[in-house]
Amino acid sequence: MWPYIARKLLYNIPVYLGIILIVMVCLRVNDPASAYVGKSASQEQYDKLRADMGLDEPFVVQYATFLRQVVTLDFSERSWEQKRPVGEILSASVLPSLSITLPALILTTLVAVTVSLVAAYLRGTVTDRMLMFGAVLGMSVSLLVYVVLGQYFGAYWPKQEYGIDLFAVEGYESILKGPGNWVKYCMLPVLITVVLTIGYDTRFYRAVIVEETSRDYVTTAVAKGATKPKIMFVHVLKNAMIPIITHVMITLPFLVTGSIVMETYFNIPGMGRTLITAINSKDFPVIQAFTAVFAAIFILSNILTDVLYALVDPRVRLS
Amino acid sequence: MTIKTKRSRLPRLVLAACILMGFVAGVQAAPDRDAKQTKTLQLPMRTDGPKSLDPAQGSTQYDNMAVSQIYETLMTFAYADPQRLEPLLLAELPTRSPDGLTLSFKLKPGVKFHDADCFAGGKGREVVSDDVFFSLKRLADGTYQYKNWWLLEGSIKGLDEYKATQNASGKAFDYDAPVEGFVKVSDREFQIVLTKPVFKFQYILTMFQTSIVPREAVEKYGKDFPFKAVGTGPFVLDRWQPKQSLSLVRNSAYHEVLYPARDEWNDEDRRRRLHRPAGQRVPFVDRIEFSMYVQEQPMWLQFQAGQLGYTEVPAEYFEEAFDKRTRELKPETSRRGVTAHQDALLDFIFQGFNMEDPVLGGLSPEKRALRQAIHLATDLDEINEAFYNGINEVFDGPIPVALDGHPKDGRAPQSYRGSDLPRARAKLIEAGWPEGKNARTGEQLVIRYYTSNAMLNQQQSEMLKRQIERLGVKFESVMVDFSTLIEACDNRKAPMFGFAWGSDYPDAENNLALFYGPNESPGANHFNYKRPEYDAMYQQILVMEPGPERTAIYEKMRDMLIEDCPYVGSMGRTRFYLMAPWILNCRPTERMWSWIKYLDVDDSKR
Numbered sequence: 001m002w003p004y005i006a007r008k009l010l011y012n013i014p015v016y017l018g019i020i021l022i023v024m025v026c027l028r029v030n031d032p033a034s035a036y037v038g039k040s041a042s043q044e045q046y047d048k049l050r051a052d053m054g055l056d057e058p059f060v061v062q063y064a065t066f067l068r069q070v071v072t073l074d075f076s077e078r079s080w081e082q083k084r085p086v087g088e089i090l091s092a093s094v095l096p097s098l099s100i101t102l103p104a105l106i107l108t109t110l111v112a113v114t115v116s117l118v119a120a121y122l123r124g125t126v127t128d129r130m131l132m133f134g135a136v137l138g139m140s141v142s143l144l145v146y147v148v149l150g151q152y153f154g155a156y157w158p159k160q161e162y163g164i165d166l167f168a169v170e171g172y173e174s175i176l177k178g179p180g181n182w183v184k185y186c187m188l189p190v191l192i193t194v195v196l197t198i199g200y201d202t203r204f205y206r207a208v209i210v211e212e213t214s215r216d217y218v219t220t221a222v223a224k225g226a227t228k229p230k231i232m233f234v235h236v237l238k239n240a241m242i243p244i245i246t247h248v249m250i251t252l253p254f255l256v257t258g259s260i261v262m263e264t265y266f267n268i269p270g271m272g273r274t275l276i277t278a279i280n281s282k283d284f285p286v287i288q289a290f291t292a293v294f295a296a297i298f299i300l301s302n303i304l305t306d307v308l309y310a311l312v313d314p315r316v317r318l319s
Numbered sequence: 320m321t322i323k324t325k326r327s328r329l330p331r332l333v334l335a336a337c338i339l340m341g342f343v344a345g346v347q348a349a350p351d352r353d354a355k356q357t358k359t360l361q362l363p364m365r366t367d368g369p370k371s372l373d374p375a376q377g378s379t380q381y382d383n384m385a386v387s388q389i390y391e392t393l394m395t396f397a398y399a400d401p402q403r404l405e406p407l408l409l410a411e412l413p414t415r416s417p418d419g420l421t422l423s424f425k426l427k428p429g430v431k432f433h434d435a436d437c438f439a440g441g442k443g444r445e446v447v448s449d450d451v452f453f454s455l456k457r458l459a460d461g462t463y464q465y466k467n468w469w470l471l472e473g474s475i476k477g478l479d480e481y482k483a484t485q486n487a488s489g490k491a492f493d494y495d496a497p498v499e500g501f502v503k504v505s506d507r508e509f510q511i512v513l514t515k516p517v518f519k520f521q522y523i524l525t526m527f528q529t530s531i532v533p534r535e536a537v538e539k540y541g542k543d544f545p546f547k548a549v550g551t552g553p554f555v556l557d558r559w560q561p562k563q564s565l566s567l568v569r570n571s572a573y574h575e576v577l578y579p580a581r582d583e584w585n586d587e588d589r590r591r592r593l594h595r596p597a598g599q600r601v602p603f604v605d606r607i608e609f610s611m612y613v614q615e616q617p618m619w620l621q622f623q624a625g626q627l628g629y630t631e632v633p634a635e636y637f638e639e640a641f642d643k644r645t646r647e648l649k650p651e652t653s654r655r656g657v658t659a660h661q662d663a664l665l666d667f668i669f670q671g672f673n674m675e676d677p678v679l680g681g682l683s684p685e686k687r688a689l690r691q692a693i694h695l696a697t698d699l700d701e702i703n704e705a706f707y708n709g710i711n712e713v714f715d716g717p718i719p720v721a722l723d724g725h726p727k728d729g730r731a732p733q734s735y736r737g738s739d740l741p742r743a744r745a746k747l748i749e750a751g752w753p754e755g756k757n758a759r760t761g762e763q764l765v766i767r768y769y770t771s772n773a774m775l776n777q778q779q780s781e782m783l784k785r786q787i788e789r790l791g792v793k794f795e796s797v798m799v800d801f802s803t804l805i806e807a808c809d810n811r812k813a814p815m816f817g818f819a820w821g822s823d824y825p826d827a828e829n830n831l832a833l834f835y836g837p838n839e840s841p842g843a844n845h846f847n848y849k850r851p852e853y854d855a856m857y858q859q860i861l862v863m864e865p866g867p868e869r870t871a872i873y874e875k876m877r878d879m880l881i882e883d884c885p886y887v888g889s890m891g892r893t894r895f896y897l898m899a900p901w902i903l904n905c906r907p908t909e910r911m912w913s914w915i916k917y918l919d920v921d922d923s924k925r
Binding site: 030031034036037042043044045046048049052078081082083084148151152155156159160169170171172264265266267269273274277280282 | 367370371376461464465466468469472542545546560561562563564610611612613614616617620621623624626800803805806809841842
């Protein structure tokens, strides 16, 4: 397994360098200095700013400088917009994002797998159809509608009408300062995320499970007298794990990136909001560092997915 | 039987989960109850909030809002009358020498910086003349990318030379090197010698970028200085979570500043009992908590839930709170004890022309007629109704509401305000483009309009297109991000562009400077309007004191611009504020932000 991982890592180095190269080239299509130069700027001021930003250097030098920072994990360069070290900005944004995305992923996966098993088990019945109808309905409504209604009916209205102050309309306090903070500030965004994403996952998992039920081993199990629940929840579920794992693993890197809409509307200082703000203000140091970190996580999670295949399915061999 | 039992457990489990969550949330709620023992004021900040707490690096309104609580300028505008200057760190307003070149200042005694570990023994020391010189010299320091150098450029004797020498030396910036225009008389008295007797200089000293900072803090904290603010202001920085919240606590050693006296308030304000705490020492509250809101709904709901002291009224919620026709608060809002205030912003919203553009630019009668035709085809009232609930002010000329030179009722003697299509078509013929086609070649007139790609701009561009294309002219919108828009204007590539200017201080000179020839792109004169007669008048007003004579010249310049038509406009926003029943002494204004210290709260009304 280790030689496989080492080889995969080596193969991905050019991919990684390419990603960084493309992002840096794309960012430099337009000059960002004018966004920062301030009111009534002179040419001198403009030139000085470009020099301070390192934009007067040849592109190759800028690329090499950034690669050196990535290799040495030196993210001490300061954000152009926030003036804080990039590493500090990113590390401060990870926990708020994870406070939403991780519980949402766990909840969504647990509920979606359970519902899809039930739906597949009762395939063709009214229950199956109702579950799928609910799933389609959930994913058909815009996220913004959930957010607006969630803030009003989930947070504002219960407090105004009944004095129940369970969820905050917006804001964030770290879970490290008390578990109550998570319920108050993160629970509502988590529930909204679950409601929105559960439809996609349920439909996908149900399709996977239904496909598994037509395999020969299921017929064999029936012939051997295994009960239907045992076939579904033991045999079928285990064999359906590869697509489920693939789906979950693809999602993993996005846990770190957070949700732009959710973080913006709920005023949560996570990665999604940090990234969109950086893009809007052409804050290259933040965008580049974010891309470098995200690309690395994505590549590593792909390798990890392959490893997990081998662990859950003895038929898969890493070579 | 078994199945029944299992089913009956589910509601219990849900209930138990709710109770558990409520309990866990209650753990968090406890500090809130404690916090109510002190007077805490919760206020909103639109957008992501400040980018920096260093005055020298600040530029936005939100930087201003935050910095003005922690730092102070030498002078400010009076809360009761935001047109009037009053001393802040000064004992009295500066005096001018007969030639108007030398300003003499006396610092208020006993003003101390906040306690911080950059000072000996951690105790804040008294503000002295050298702090003023240091703070102003910082704007010349290349370390701060000259972000606010434009405020002082060319105005103080020897400062431009000092800037050039220091930044070219290749060594560390020497703040001890003398500047001819900075004359220290004593620790509490100093003079500033100007290059020209420009009146606007005193307004510059009210701007937050010129706030007084201690040298010790700048040197000790270095690049972290923007996050460890140490000023003389009424509040001390407690915690800043960028893009999320900013908490400030009362400065217990704040120098004596009294609430405006009764006779400083006008009748309307007195009716609203704003004079009630007259003569009392400020600040009144122990703590201020600013929350940043990128989106409007959370801010609106928080205000409705009584969690914010005031809020600006977002356009989409305007009719929820106000009667659109009368602009009065709806009875159901008033009944809750909520009050309202309108603040006319010093805005100049326009669609500019590049006067160097081969088609749209130029001062010949034909070119002028072409721009006038476009102006006449544009219906600003329709834009105002469609996008701003009709609450903006539409006016002629570039001078915002309430400033000297603003035309009476917004209408100048000569105007090209639309929509007046017959007149517009006549002007188009006069310009040699009948029905939008070149009279000689038959070429189609195409206008490329650059604006930033915000949703509102996209919608407004569509309306502009419909209005202007009624003349047979082809109108193409070029939607770009804001920095690209600036770049296009700086490089003179945008034939027509949508923009806005917020006045830096309440003097029309600031707006008239936008058309002063030497300020051409990449300066603030993005119109590249150059007319010697106009420039001569601008030079003249620079050194004039406010008065009828100066106002007459302002009007002459305004009318010259209306006739030459380097832009289509104008419009200015009126900000509507709602105030919670529990906030006291509140009359929001965006002209300065040092008024937060006058606010108080009545927790019994929460």
